[in-house]
Amino acid sequence: MYDRVKGFRDFYPEEMQARRWAMDTLESVAKRYGFREIGTPALEPTEMYTDKSGEEIVEELYSFEDKGGRSVALTPELTPSVARMFVEKQQALSKPVKWVSTRPFWRYEQVQQGRFREFYQTNVDIFGSSDPAADAEVLAVAVDMLTDLGLTSEDFEIRVSHRDILSGLLESFDADVDTREAIRAVDKRAKVDRDEYLDSLYETGLSYDQAEAFDELLQSSEDELDTLAERSEAVAEATENLRAVLAATEDFGVRDHLTLSLTTARGLDYYTGVVFECFDSTGEVSRSVFGGGRYDDLIEGFGGQSTPAVGFAPGHATLQLLCQRAGVWPEETLSTDYYVLQVGDTRATAARIARDLRELGHVVEADVADRSFGAQMGYADGINAETVVIVGEQDLANDEVTLKEMDEGEQISVPVDDFPGDHDRPTFDDFA
Secondary structure, three states: OOOOOOOOOOOOHHHHHHHHHHHHHHHHHHHHOOOEEOOOOOEEEOHHHHHHHOHHHHHHOOEEEOOOOOEEEEOOOOHHHHHHHHHHOOOOOOOOEEEEEEEEEEOOOOOEOOEOOEEEEEEEEEEOOOOHHHHHHHHHHHHHHHHHOOOOOOOEEEEEEEHHHHHHHHHOOOOOOOHHHHHHHHHOHHHOOHHHHHHHHHHOOOOHHHHHHHHHHOOOOHHHHHHHHOOOHHHHHHHHHHHHHHHHHHHHOOHHHEEEOOOOOOOOOOOOOEEEEEEEOOOOOOOOOEEEEEOOOHHHHOOOOOOOEEEEOOEHHHHHHHHHHHOOOOOOOOOEEEEEEEEOOOHHHHHHHHHHHHHOOOOEEEOOOOOOHHHHHHHHHHOOEEEEEEEEHHHHHOOEEEEEEOOOOOEEEEEHHHOOOOOOOOOHHHHO
């Protein structure tokens, strides 16, 4: 008997049916906006991650040397892969490029609520547009994904910020500040106590008084953005861009789902402009459900021409937690439209009926184990078959089959040549 590797999961059919519903919902929203599906490899050169994040990132990777002596890693995120793909065909691609992908990723990290070592995400990215409408469209896709899953504005909160406002505010202080580390400290603000947070800001070059003042500025409301803009030209430009994005989300119909939160920073270094994170509004899901934002420098960093980009990636595990908390996650049970039960030498007719029902798009099972009538009925009940079509020798002798509705227990005999006939979803009521 073997155990699963820690941080990896099995999904049985009942679970996969619910997960498939969620994945199909996310992808259908993206496709309605014109995002095109791509596929990416499970392995990439390790240097693609160490060049971007430093050698210490290897501790978080599933990396190894392959049989050709190459250092490779299981992909821990999609953004570097799509950047590589974009650079490879940058000249030939019509801009803006809008891509979507659902797939697994791997990180060697501590297993906790909503976080596993193998995890699944649906990534949504736009390359080639710096217009605020691109940021707004990505936010609209995020909101539509959540509402199409059945969530409402009472279930989630999307907090929107701007990295250039944070960096501009830091640069406005009379101090030699490590901006990157300071933004990382802001990203961890809600996860540590206040003294540890202020210590982290102090270590980046701010005095404690400046750290307190900086944090107070981060509490600014949307009405106070004009006051922030007075601190520097960089902050003024960033606040103008943020206002333009929020105005565009009004036109996209999703502004009411968004909240300004300058303490939202996103820890990854490649973010450059508007950033956002989605949270459970009740706090029961204790960590960010997903996040995203603008990363205008990444393509150039991978050897391509300077290209603006924006995107986000809902993680399926945390999204499932949110849907379960809100009561919109589907019941994890199997569902079957029809079970075609055969008694005696009736396989040819039973197989024809099953084919006809499948051609209508229904989920249909039939006996493949030569079981008794009772065993087949028990199996039909076990797979939650809604309707059983009984094809018995006596039925066929009368040129009939029997339809049995499993929930109500009603059954009726119908002419075999009329089934399924012109009915899209033939049931007891069609023949009663």
